[in-house]
Amino acid sequence: MKTYLDCIPCFFQQALQTTRMVTSDERKARKVLDEVGAMIKGFSLDSPPPENGRLMYKKIAEITGNPDPFKEIKRKYTDAALKLYPFLKQIVVQSEDKLFAAIKLAIAGNVIDFGAKSSLMKSPGEFDLEKEAKEAVKKNFVLLDYENFKESLLASSEILYIGDNAGETVFDRVLIEELGRPVIYVVRGKPIINDATYEDAIEADIHRVARILSSGVDAPGTILARCSDEFRKEYDSAQLVISKGQGNYETLSAEERPIFYLLKVKCPVIAQEMGVEVGGMVLKQAKWD
Amino acid sequence: MKTYLDCIPCFFQQALQTTRMVTSDERKARKVLDEVGAMIKGFSLDSPPPENGRLMYKKIAEITGNPDPFKEIKRKYTDAALKLYPFLKQIVVQSEDKLFAAIKLAIAGNVIDFGAKSSLMKSPGEFDLEKEAKEAVKKNFVLLDYENFKESLLASSEILYIGDNAGETVFDRVLIEELGRPVIYVVRGKPIINDATYEDAIEADIHRVARILSSGVDAPGTILARCSDEFRKEYDSAQLVISKGQGNYETLSAEERPIFYLLKVKCPVIAQEMGVEVGGMVLKQAKWD
Secondary structure, eight states: OOOOTTHHHHHHHHHHHHHHHHOOOHHHHHHHHHHHHHHGGGOOTTSOHHHHHHHHHHHHHHHHSOSOTTHHHHHHHHHHHHHHHHHHHHHHHTOSSHHHHHHHHHHHHTTOOSSSOOOTTOOSOOOOHHHHHHHHHHOOEEEEOHHHHHHHHHHOSOEEEEOOBTTHHHHHHHHHHHHOSOEEEEEBSSOOTTBOBHHHHHHTTGGGTSEEEEOOOOSSSOOGGGSOHHHHHHHHHOSEEEEEHHHHHHHHTTOOSSEEEEEEOOSHHHHHHHTSOTTOEEEEEOOOO | OOOOTTHHHHHHHHHHHHHHHHOOOHHHHHHHHHHHHHHGGGOOTTSOHHHHHHHHHHHHHHHHSOSOTTHHHHHHHHHHHHHHHHHHHHHHHTOSSHHHHHHHHHHHHTTOOSSSOOSTTOOSOOOOHHHHHHHHHHOOEEEEOHHHHHHHHHHOSOEEEEOOBTTHHHHHHHHHHHHOSOEEEEEBSSOOTTBOBHHHHHHTTGGGTSEEEEOOOOSSSOOGGGSOHHHHHHHHHOSEEEEEHHHHHHHHTTOOSSEEEEEEOOSHHHHHHHTSOTTOEEEEEOOOO
């Protein structure tokens, strides 16, 4: 998916929010906005947003001197989600269709996203995970390819599960436990926004239910050209890929392979791209032969 | 009031929206964002947002070749408000406190603002003026200096009323008709966003109830240093100033004179500055001896 011009005001919002998380020095924040402003000319609209976001977050790290501004936030939401884990399991156990309930919960966890935000000037959002989980279970999907998903799942001996945010990882674990197949869980290669890295996945106990693999990427998405050979090998031979969240969708939406995108629609650009409303839950399959 | 860093993402949003109103050529929109990006470094945070906005809108006009992108929009909302005029008058007539009702309606009209917007990617907003008017009448103020306003009004032989947006002008007319004093109605010197100019005020029949005066300013606010001598003379000797909307507040908030700011709070920056919530109705007096 390409970068829309509409992504650009949002980049500035993210830049400001991220900088303020690591410093109260407004001069640094000013410098970040000045520098990001000067970078706009160099952004390629043919690239997906995470490719341009990658450049921007590098610049922020350079100016603030902090390569992992969301470290505390990531731990906080992983801890909160771990506390919620028994509750999530209980929801699944009590559901008639356990797999379907687990998918909904995995999407509920996708709310923990500090990249896609639309309200200005709010301090970093407080996500109410329990409320989100309860609502997701009752809610209908805006796009749903569940029958095909089940079919693909049955036909696959192993699943490549590309994770998104820290904390969401725990919700992913609940789904992984319902897949009934060996899973490779993919994390980012370096800290980027609040996306899950190897360390974050370990904290969420993902290693108990899956093999954790880094994509090698330092962007908030899966930019295939930047992925490690090890990841590419797994990806190219995967029978079924689960792609979580907007950033992975943005970078993998043009792929014609057995991919299912699981996400909560959090921004108007993705909503327009998918032809749905902001806030919707999506389980959508890629086109492939 | 100074420009907050939070204004900068909003500037980009406004730039994109404005450009798309006059052209479907996304290359032009791209050029606008590139150029505005490069301008950020030159923005003064010590200036109020309309001073920086002025520079940005000049750049947009230069790139698109259109100095008045909101011309149609302004006419549309003036026409819609004129149709609503009898209904507004009816509300006032049926109210126990007619002045208070007219103030609320004048603030309801302040919703017609194409500068302050917070949702990305929406096509230019459709404002439901009738709904806004009905809601305003029932709603309470978040800041209200009504007793002092009435006192100042009684003590003044003439009022300087600084207007804001086209269409809102008609709502202002309803208030002017309840003030019971001669009024000078101030408009912008040149088209800027959807702010009312002399022509727009005439279309709203303001000349039937007030003397229309241009501030001489080409910014979405009343930047005193850029105002005409004629305006400054009236302003400096005014016994009572009514300042409508955010842009006028942003440029006049530091003034220690008998000014009453009437506005609907439309953005988080103004909300923070005033210590209230977005959406609130404000009738606030300046500090003066």
